[in-house]
Amino acid sequence: MPGSPAWTVVLAPLASAVSVLLAGSAMGAVVQGLAWVGHAAVATVLVVVVGALLLPVRAWLVAPAQLSALVLLVTAWFTGSGVLGFLPGPAALGELSALLGGAGQQIDTGLPPVAATPEILLLVTLGFGTIAIAVFGLAVTVAAPAAAGVPLLVVFAVPTALQPDLLPWWALVAAALGYGVVLLLRPDRLRQAPAGAAVVAVAVLGALLAGLLAGQVGTSGRFDAAGGTGDADGSIGLNPFTSLRGQLTRSEPRPLFRVQGLGQPTYLRALTLQGYVPQEGWKAGRPLPGVPLTGPLPPSTSGPAATQDVQVENLGFRDYWLPVFGDPTRIGVTSPSWAYDADGGIAYSERPQSEDGWTQSMRLPEPTAEQLRAASGPATVDRAYLDTTGVDPRVTAIAEQVTAGAANPFDRAMALENHFTGPGSPFTYSLATAPGGDGDALVDFLTRGRTGYCEQYASAMGVMLRAVGIPARVAVGFTAGDPDGSGARTVTTEDAHAWVEAWFPGYGWMTFDPTPLADGRTIDPTYVQQAREEAGGTPAREQAPQPEPTAAPPTPQAGGATPEPPPAEDPAQAPAPLAGLGSFWPVLVAVLIALAVAAVVLTPGLWRRRQYAQRSGLARAGGDGAATAAWDEVLAASRDHGVPVPPGDTVRAAADRIIDRHALAGRPAEALQELARRVEASWYGGLLPEPGVLDGLVDEVRTAIAAGGSSLRARVLPPSVVPEAVRRMRRPDEETAADPGPARDGDPADRV
Structure with missing residues (x-):
């Protein structure tokens, strides 16, 4: 800005860096430690410094140079194979691709706050660097700081999406201050900075107070926003299997509950999944309207049962769900917002919360195997528990083949469980799910991979039960934990588990567990043990947890025939996959889309700055063409700010119009009138x-x-760079010329 001290040129770049870092402070809610701060700061400062150095040289070079500098930074920082240590060759790109793929997996399976691994730190560095490029382009290059609020919102929204818990007040204040800084810290706004700071402070305070009064401060959605994730350590949340895997892959298990009075170990159920969507899996939906936990609860099972009373101490669980044992008949809680859905067998709240502890009275069903075999009658549960819409016919065929010799629903359920856990079963337990290639994940698991953890086994058996006419659902929660030596049991994140519940007329929901665990955590109900004994002894669950998927033998077909194994691929012909490429492409596409959008948004403003630089240079040089360049720039500036000058106006008429419509007074009005006189002298007098x-x-x-x-x-x-936006006006003595021809440099033809 003319007349401003030279040092003020650093204000806008500095403001863009500060705003990005302040808005990104919420990242502390989802990444452990402070290592991410250094990576974010280095990436942001590098982008801003490169931009500040190149902006006076060539504005259009700024964004490409910033992106190139960011790539050089991550190559030197996160790879060991860069050319000369920092140039991204094929090997270095392969390393970055693998790291980005690993970051995607950690986000999919982890629970916030995630560890600051190299993969996550690479993602943080690229994320902050990319956002800094966008903010610098809008706030500094194009000089549109208000528009910079959009990428700043992205910085703030990323941790919100990963961690939908109530963000601390300082994160909200930091984000608002960052936006205020980028708006106020400019050379042409220094005199307004005190008043502007007061406005920002009042706005932040008012927003926080309004949120508190409404009871909605934070970013956590209500229960009907199905599809979200859990929000605390140990959480199951609305994306149950993602959180479940995140618990099982923790480097150190975290205690969640301490249970007293549990004489008979049983599963601790957090939620049940009713809906199955092919290729997507089992989904958590909104529970039915429940009854308050203020009195006796309606039972969801009948028949013989043991009763127990337990006390649960919460050591670190916060969620929409209140985990319960068996068939609860009474639950004592302190918060009045909990409700119980007897049809789903779940206690829930509209918002995630942490109950310090609760008591529970329950029924533990104890029907015999013979009683369940004899169970008969119509299915009185929701028909949705039998829905197999869209299930691949091959899954149904496998289920019918496995249960071909079973005469009743109970024996069919046992046949399916033994298919996964019985002696000679080809299925193995591992957190590393074997890759498929058939196109249907469930078919792949049943016919090719045969390796997975409780999600795959419970999901498969639940669908197969429905396929043979047995109402089924998947339950997600925890095993009974381990005794702590004082008569109590401790449940940790390592006990996270999924199993199947099948419905029998006259008895209700009965538990089956098809996961082939060999670590003692599986709980077989009495009826399952009896059925195993009747079949010739209690077969051991032979498969121990495996660190990696292993090749599985083919599944025996009916009649004892063994299918031909699929031909092995020739390693010499198979292309070598680039590690992590599958997870890298979405990130690359997102970055390319963001850059394309930025290019579309920034190009007109950059072209306008280039126009100004060229015209200003011609005007400064004086001589031939100076007056034309100066007058064109004034007309363009007026048009950009809403006052186009009609083609028929003379130079003086145009100057009067600009002064009137823009309310110019004092020195600016005098400057425009002086400029008009010098333009006329140049065009008409040759001066x-x-x-x-x-x-x-x-x-x-x-x-x-x-x-x-x-x-x-x-x-x-800017309207002045839109095609046909700048319409040149003719001299009065040439307005009647039919074809004046092209204007020469310095010739006022076709101009005011």
């Missing part, structure tokens, strides 16, 4: 301006016009 005269007048007029109000469109999409 060429001297060097260093017109450019100062142009800058005074441009600054005054912009001070009267600068719209976002004037910054991002």
